[in-house]
Structures are given as structure tokens and as C-alpha cells.
Amino acid sequence: xxxxYFDDENREYVITNPKxxxxxINYLGNKDFFSLISNTAGGYSxxxxxxxxxxxxxxxxxxxxxxxxxxxxxxxxxxxxxxxxKPTKTPLDRYECxxxxxxxxxxxxxxxxxxxxxxxxxxxxxxEVTRLTLTNKSDKPKHxxxxxxxxxxxxxxxxxxxNFQRNFSTGExxxxxxxxxxxxxxxxxxxxxxxxxxxxxxxxxxxDRETFMGLYNGFDEPDAVMEGKPRNSVAHGWSPIASHYxxxxxxxxxxxxxxxxxxxxxNPDNKKWESKGVINKQPAREIMERFDTxxxxxxxFADLRKYWDDLLAKYTVKSGDDKxxxxxxxxxxxxxxxxxxFSRSASFFESGIGRGMGFRDSNQDLVGFVHQIxxxxxxxxxxIASTQFPDGGCYHQYQPLTKRGNNDIGGGFNDDPMWLIFGxxxxxxxxxxxxxLDEMVPFDNQPGSEVPLMEHLKVSxxxxxxxxxxxxxxxxxRADWNDCLNLNCFSHDPNESFQTTENKSEGSKAESLxxxxxxxxxxxxxxxxxxxxGKNEEADRVQKYIDEMTEAVKKYGWDGDWYLRAxxxxxxxxxxxxxxxxxxxxxxxxxxTMAGIGLEDGLVEKSLDxxxxxxxxxxxxxxxxxxxxxxxxxxxxxxxxxxxYKENAGxxxxxxxxxxxxxxxxxxxxxxxxxxxxxxxxxxxxxSDLHKVEPYVYCQMTAGKDAARPGEAKNxxxxxxAAWNWYAITQFILGIRPAYNGLEIDPCIPKDWxxxxxxxxxxxxxxxISVRNPHHVSKGVKSIILNxxxxxxxxxxxxxxxxxxxxxxxx
Ligand code: BGC
Numbered sequence: 128x129x130x131x132y133f134d135d136e137n138r139e140y141v142i143t144n145p146k147x148x149x150x151x152i153n154y155l156g157n158k159d160f161f162s163l164i165s166n167t168a169g170g171y172s173x174x175x176x177x178x179x180x181x182x183x184x185x186x187x188x189x190x191x192x193x194x195x196x197x198x199x200x201x202x203x204x205x206x207x208x209x210x211x212x213k214p215t216k217t218p219l220d221r222y223e224c225x226x227x228x229x230x231x232x233x234x235x236x237x238x239x240x241x242x243x244x245x246x247x248x249x250x251x252x253x254x255e256v257t258r259l260t261l262t263n264k265s266d267k268p269k270h271x272x273x274x275x276x277x278x279x280x281x282x283x284x285x286x287x288x289x290n291f292q293r294n295f296s297t298g299e300x301x302x303x304x305x306x307x308x309x310x311x312x313x314x315x316x317x318x319x320x321x322x323x324x325x326x327x328x329x330x331x332x333x334x335d336r337e338t339f340m341g342l343y344n345g346f347d348e349p350d351a352v353m354e355g356k357p358r359n360s361v362a363h364g365w366s367p368i369a370s371h372y373x374x375x376x377x378x379x380x381x382x383x384x385x386x387x388x389x390x391x392x393x394n395p396d397n398k399k400w401e402s403k404g405v406i407n408k409q410p411a412r413e414i415m416e417r418f419d420t421x422x423x424x425x426x427x428f429a430d431l432r433k434y435w436d437d438l439l440a441k442y443t444v445k446s447g448d449d450k451x452x453x454x455x456x457x458x459x460x461x462x463x464x465x466x467x468x469f470s471r472s473a474s475f476f477e478s479g480i481g482r483g484m485g486f487r488d489s490n491q492d493l494v495g496f497v498h499q500i501x502x503x504x505x506x507x508x509x510x511i512a513s514t515q516f517p518d519g520g521c522y523h524q525y526q527p528l529t530k531r532g533n534n535d536i537g538g539g540f541n542d543d544p545m546w547l548i549f550g551x552x553x554x555x556x557x558x559x560x561x562x563x564l565d566e567m568v569p570f571d572n573q574p575g576s577e578v579p580l581m582e583h584l585k586v587s588x589x590x591x592x593x594x595x596x597x598x599x600x601x602x603x604x605r606a607d608w609n610d611c612l613n614l615n616c617f618s619h620d621p622n623e624s625f626q627t628t629e630n631k632s633e634g635s636k637a638e639s640l641x642x643x644x645x646x647x648x649x650x651x652x653x654x655x656x657x658x659x660x661g662k663n664e665e666a667d668r669v670q671k672y673i674d675e676m677t678e679a680v681k682k683y684g685w686d687g688d689w690y691l692r693a694x695x696x697x698x699x700x701x702x703x704x705x706x707x708x709x710x711x712x713x714x715x716x717x718x719x720t721m722a723g724i725g726l727e728d729g730l731v732e733k734s735l736d737x738x739x740x741x742x743x744x745x746x747x748x749x750x751x752x753x754x755x756x757x758x759x760x761x762x763x764x765x766x767x768x769x770x771x772y773k774e775n776a777g778x779x780x781x782x783x784x785x786x787x788x789x790x791x792x793x794x795x796x797x798x799x800x801x802x803x804x805x806x807x808x809x810x811x812x813x814x815s816d817l818h819k820v821e822p823y824v825y826c827q828m829t830a831g832k833d834a835a836r837p838g839e840a841k842n843x844x845x846x847x848x849a850a851w852n853w854y855a856i857t858q859f860i861l862g863i864r865p866a867y868n869g870l871e872i873d874p875c876i877p878k879d880w881x882x883x884x885x886x887x888x889x890x891x892x893x894x895x896i897s898v899r900n901p902h903h904v905s906k907g908v909k910s911i912i913l914n915x916x917x918x919x920x921x922x923x924x925x926x927x928x929x930x931x932x933x934x935x936x937x938x
Pocket of ligand 1: 471485487488607608609610611774
């Protein structure tokens with residue numbers, strides 16, 4: 128069953144039934160000021176950091192679901208309704224929610240009144256702008272009472288939810304005209320405040336939640352709204368809110384516009400006050416003025432649309448398959464931008480207070496984003512590398528506001544360092560900007576410790592080389608990519624974290640085949656980079672270790688039909704046919720096949736055949752098989768999940784593209800394509816009632832074949848799946864791959880495809896690439912004609928900036 132449809136022309140997903148199986152959300156803003164918005168206008172806003180600078184309050188895990196947001200109540204006679212259906216849930220005559228590229232439009236209609244709400248964060252603006260258009264479609268005059276509503280968060284979203292003994296006494300607001308200012312803690316250590324304004328005079332307001340709502344009421348029946356009477360309350364402590372009250376008269380056929388601005392302002396210390404106790408509102412007034420007419424809002428919205436036109440023009444495919452085209456041209460790229468901005472911090476599954484920016488996550492997100500705004504990818508690489516330690520290890524996470532490593536989680540995830548190479552190589556291949564390697568970057572943000580970025584890459588490689596176990600394979604540390612395979616943790620205490628606890632690690636023999644494959648695959652990128660720079664000695668040095676690692680995998684990492692997953696603390700095999708459960712794992716199959724380890728001896732083929740046999744199911748590839756049914760302290764968190772969920776045999780979508788790419792190494796285009804479609808949202812839209820989460824973005828996890836409800840998905844939006852599937856489809860299936868010296872063409876497609884067309888902007892030039900498949904093969908470029916002339920090999924040279932180049936590829 129579907130709850131809406133794709134409108135590709137407008138690049139929107141249109142939800143036509145508000146009762147989606149889970150809130151289907153969107154993100155507003157893509158730099159500094161952000162909002163999450165659900166299809167019923169739930170969600171919250173923050174500046175830069177969802178933990179430290181939360182503007183509006185949100186209730187997690189609430190009953191009912193998705194409580195709190197920016198609400199507009201319309202009282203028409205005795206009927207009170209919301210255009211987004213919630214919170215009153217008054218049945219609507221018409222409802223539509225259009226999630227687009229960084230904007231959402233919600234249209235509700237009731238008793239002849241249409242409310243059309245457009246929400247967006249204008250480019251380079253620290254505010255969310257909402258344009259509400261009310262239209263009287265009936266044949267009688269209407270007298271409406273309109274109430275806006277948001278609830279302020281007292282900045283730190285974590286303490287806001289726990290430190291009530293303080294919070295209930297600190298809240299402060301100011302009211303001036305139609306603007307309500309939230310200034311809690313401004314008089315001491317904060318130099319920032321927020322405001323909520325409307326561009327017309329108001330007939331009343333409220334800023335104290337209890338007065339507005341009534342202590343025992345829900346959002347669905349605030350006293351002020353139900354009675355149609357604002358209280359003009361001024362909050363002192365407790366829970367400050369912002370609500371405007373506006374009386375609206377509409378003749379038949381008449382429309383009126385209201386523009387609401389929810390903004391954030393920082394003042395320099397010497398300009399904090401207008402007078403004693405009165406905040407300096409000038410910067411807020413400037414923001415309000417920028418959006419105080421419908422024309423100004425239209426212009427800002429057109430700029431946002433244009434921005435996305437340009438971004439999405441960098442890579443477009445015409446394949447003849449609408450689902451593929453909409454994923455590649457629109458939604459996958461959009462999700463890559465979102466994961467780049469948020470890492471794993473704020474979604475309807477990530478609270479925004481738990482995790483900051485992941486070291487590994489953010490590096491991976493780069494491959495999905497770097498073609499869009501390379502300058503921001505560059506900045507991100509420097510930020511990430513600045514949290515590395517001198518020995519190559521790194522903080523696992525850092526806070527976006529401070530850019531400092533997060534001490535609560537620390538380091539010791541031994542795959543992290545290699546991801547820095549992965550991200551940096553992707554950036555250089557896309558841009559050709561080798562100068563980034565000369566940037567002076569500190570260790571652990573310590574002034575004076577700066578070394579060129581290239582040195583950070585070197586210590587990353589060395590971190591693996593210096594941490595090898597008894598089989599010459601990489602020591603796993605706290606965990607590798609799989610945060611839940613904790614081989615040194617041995618936890619029996621429910622109060623400790625699996626991921627930050629190492630109860631035994633001294634003398635550990637726990638080794639990872641995932642890192643081994645990663646070292647071979649990503650190490651190659653490093654070696655190529657060194658050769659490109661003429662650093663042959665360093666290239667030879669590291670190549671030697673890669674060769675040794677390859678041999679170690681073949682000798683100690685092969686289980687007969689697949690690659691082992693690991694060796695545990697005691698040096699026993701993990702992910703072996705000898706094990707009772709968890710005999711085969713996806714991560715090592717993915718990485719070792721991507722690296723092509725043992726290709727010549729048939730290992731890659733055998734491994735991938737085993738993946739098909741043991742890990743595949745209707746909804747995608749599960750992480751391990753058989754699922755664990757008992758807690759194994761030697762393995763940690765992985766065995767805590769019920770069978771079929773998350774890292775215990777769930778379909779952890781993130782790693783499916785590793786296998787897809789592995790299949791392209793073998794040239795098996797059908798298989799790669801089959802796996803791609805299985806987890807690709809547009810292809811599962813029809814079963815939205817089972818799948819539950821948004822059909823326009825990837826989710827982290829779908830319940831696997833051993834689960835109670837196979838096919839039910841969770842954790843949508845913020846997942847490395849976005850970048851990895853982008854990487855797999857564009858670079859390995861469609862096969863258009865940035866390289867240090869040009870654009871490599873190497874498709875791997877189902878044999879029955881006739882071809883496709885891709886337009887790719889690369890280093891300032893446009894390549895219009897037509898791939899034809901007259902002999903119906905999966906892989907192998909027969910000829911390439913560039914602007915009428917055949918070229919040698921399959922790497923398109925870097926063409927002059929601004930040039931448009933016609934490329935004809937025959938397979
Ligand atoms: C984390 C990733 C990790 C994955 C598998 C995700 O939640 O963000 O860093 O690789 O889980 O454990």
C-alpha cells in the first residue's frame with residue numbers, strides 16, 4: 128500500500144494520507160540553521176548543533192507519536208483544525224504534504240477554507256520561514272481565528288529534558304509588536320537568542336505554556352485555542368512558548384498571506400543590549416524585514432529552487448527506468464547532502480543529543496556529497512583530520528559546534544583511520560585539488576601540532592601497520608565498522624556501554640578481516656596517490672604491507688567458502704563454518720571482494736556465491752547468518768539484538784553496496800542490479816505499510832529473514848547507505864568514476880539493458896555520455912569516442928573548463 132506518490136518534475140514526494148505508518152520527515156536548511164519537519168508539521172529547529180543550540184522543543188518516543196512542532200490552529204466557528212491534521216486530528220476535506228528539496232508544503236482544507244503552508248530555510252539565513260496562505264473557497268464570508276504555536280527549548284537539548292529543578296525557573300521572553308523573543312540565559316553566558324515573528328499586527332499572544340494550554344491538556348486542545356481567546360501571557364520560568372493570535376476575515380474567493388519567521392541571532396558581547404535588560408533586537412529585525420512580504424518570500428524560495436537545480440545538474444541519468452532515474456537524479460543525492468550535514472545526529476531515530484559527527488561516518492558521507500559542493504567537503508576533511516591523534520588513531524565522534532573530539536566515546540575503533548584516506552582520496556579524485564594535502568592540520572586540535580594533511584594520511588596507514596595481530600591481520604580495537612562486534616568488551620554489567628568499554632584488551636588477539644579488506648582496498652588509493660605525487664618510496668613501502676596483508680587474508684582469513692569475519696580475543700575464529708551461529712558475515716565478504724583478494728584463485732566468486740546462498744532474502748542481504756540467539760559476552764552488543772534486527776542479521780543496508788561493488792568486480796551485472804533494487808526506496812514504495820519508513824530515502828536497517836516482521840524498516844535518513852549506494856550505482860553499475868587523472872568509464876549492468884545516458888560535470892567540464900550495449904554484455908568497454916575521436920583505454924581526459932563533451936561508449 129502507498130501513502131502518496133513521486134512528483135519527479137517538481138522533485139517532490141507527495142503524501143496524500145496523513146496517517147503514514149511512521150512520521151515521514153524532511154529537512155529544512157543545509158548550512159548552520161536546520162529544521163526537521165514531519166508530514167504533520169512536527170519536528171524541531173536548531174542552530175548548527177542539535178544538542179547545544181536547540182531552538183524548539185520536541186518529545187521523543189512520545190505518546191501520541193510525533194508530538195510538538197510548529198502548529199497552526201484555525202478556529203472556524205466551533206471547529207478547530209490544523210492544516211497538517213495533527214495535533215487536533217480534525218478530519219480534513221483535503222490533505223497534501225509535499226516534501227521537496229529542503230522545503231515542505233502542507234495543504235489542508237476544511238469547510239471551504241484552504242490553508243497552504245510553505246516551510247523553508249532561505250539560503251544563508253539563520254531562520255525558518257513559513258508562508259501561510261489562507262483562502263476562502265466557500266461562497267460565504269469567513270471570520271477565522273488563527274493561532275500559531277511553537278515551544279522553546281532551553282538551548283541544551285539534553286539538560287532541557289532533565290534539569291527541571293533549574294529549568295523551571297530560568298525561562299525568559301520579551302515581546303515587541305508581533306515578535307516574541309526567547310532569551311533564557313542571555314543575561315549571563317549566552318550571547319544568542321531566538322525569535323518567532325509574524326509580518327502582520329496581532330490581536331493577542333501567549334508565551335507561557337501552562338496559561339495557553341491548560342496544565343492537563345494536550346497539544347490537541349489548548350484552552351486559549353478552544354475558547355478562541357489568547358491570554359497575553361508573559362512567561363517567567365516554567366515552559367516558555369510563542370503563540371500569535373490573529374483574526375482573519377476572508378470574503379468568498381479571497382486569500383491572505385501571513386509570513387512567520389523563526390530565527391536565531393548571536394550578538395557580539397559589546398552589542399548585547401539595547402538598554403538594561405532589553406536585548407539588542409536589531410539583527411532580528413533585519414531578518415524579519417528580509418521576509419516581510421510574499422514577494423520577498425517568493426524570491427527567496429526561487430533562489431532555493433535554483434540552488435538545487437544547479438546542484439542536481441551535476442549528475443543526471445536517463446535510463447528509461449523512472450525509479451532508477453528519480454533515485455539517482457533526485458533523492459539519493461538529496462539524502463547524501465542531508466547525511467553530510469547531520470552525520471548521525473538528528474533524525475526521528477537519532478535524538479540529536481546522543482551522537483555528534485562520526486569520524487568514519489562523515490568520511491563515508493563525503494563520497495556521496497563531494498561532487499555537489501567540494502569546498503564544503505574540503506572543510507569537512509580538515510575538521511575531521513583535526514580530531515586525529517598523532518599515532519593515527521582518532522576520536523570516534525566530534526561535536527559540530529566545537530569541532531572537538533568527543534571524550535565520552537573516545538577512540539579505539541581501528542577502522543577509523545583508513546576512512547580518512549577514503550574520504551580524502553574521493554575529494555581529490557573529484558576535484559584534482561592536490562593542494563589539500565599541504566594544508567597544515569593539527570592533531571587533537573592542539574595548537575602547535577600541525578602537520579600537512581598528507582602526514583595524517585600516512586599515520587592512518589601506519590596505525591593499521593603498527594597494530595597487527597598474531598596472524599598479521601589488523602587488531603580490531605573496540606570495534607571496526609560494525610560498532611556492535613565488541614571483541615574486547617566482555618560485558619556483564621547492564622550499566623556499561625558496549626562501545627566504550629574494554630574490560631580486557633591487553634594481550635588481545637582480536638583481529639578484523641573487515642579492516643584487512645579495507646586496508647588492501649583503501650591502501651591502494653593511498654599508494655596510487657603517492658605515485659601520482661612522485662612519492663615512489665612511500666608507495667613501495669606501503670605496497671609491501673598491502674601485499675603482506677593480501678597474503679595474510681588468503682592464508683588465515685579464508686574459511687573454505689567465504690572470508691572469516693575476525694579472530695576473537697583468544698584467537699578463535701569468528702564467522703566460520705565451525706561456529707554454531709554467525710557462521711558468515713557480510714562485512715568481510717564485502718571488503719575483501721571489493722579489494723579483489725584472491726580473485727585469481729576464485730575466492731571472490733566463492734565468497735559472493737556464499738553471500739547469495741546464506742545472506743540474501745526478499746528484502747536485501749542480512750548482516751550475518753545464522754542469527755545469534757544467545758548473548759555471547761565474547762562478541763558483545765551484536766548478540767544482544769533479537770535475531771533479524773540491527774547488527775544481528777538485520778539487513779543493514781549500509782553494507783549491501785559493498786557486495787554490489789564486489790559483484791561488479793566479478794562483472795556480474797544482473798546480481799549487482801538485483802541487490803541494488805532490493806533495498807532502493809523507490810522500488811519498495813508499493814509495500815510502504817510493511818516497510819513503514821519514507822519511500823524516498825534509504826534507511827539504515829530493515830528487519831531480516833530471521834526477524835519477527837521481515838521487511839519492516841527503521842532508522843531512515845541518516846545512514847552511510849546513502850553515500851555507499853550513490854557510490855555503487857554511479858561509479859560501479861553506471862560505471863562513471865572519478866580518478867586522479869580523469870573520468871574512468873567502467874559500467875557493469877544487466878545484459879538486457881540497451882544502454883543509458885549520463886550527463887556528468889567533472890572538474891568544470893560537462894561530459895554527455897551515451898553508453899550503448901549492442902552486444903548485450905554486462906561489462907567491458909569496447910570503444911570510446913570523445914567528441915568524434917576514438918580514445919585509447921577507458922579514462923576520459925580532463926577537458927577544458929566550461930567545455931561540453933560528447934562521449935559515446937560501446938560495451
Ligand atoms: C554507525 C556506523 C556503524 C554502523 C554499524 C551505525 O549506526 O553510525 O558508524 O558503522 O552503525 O555498526
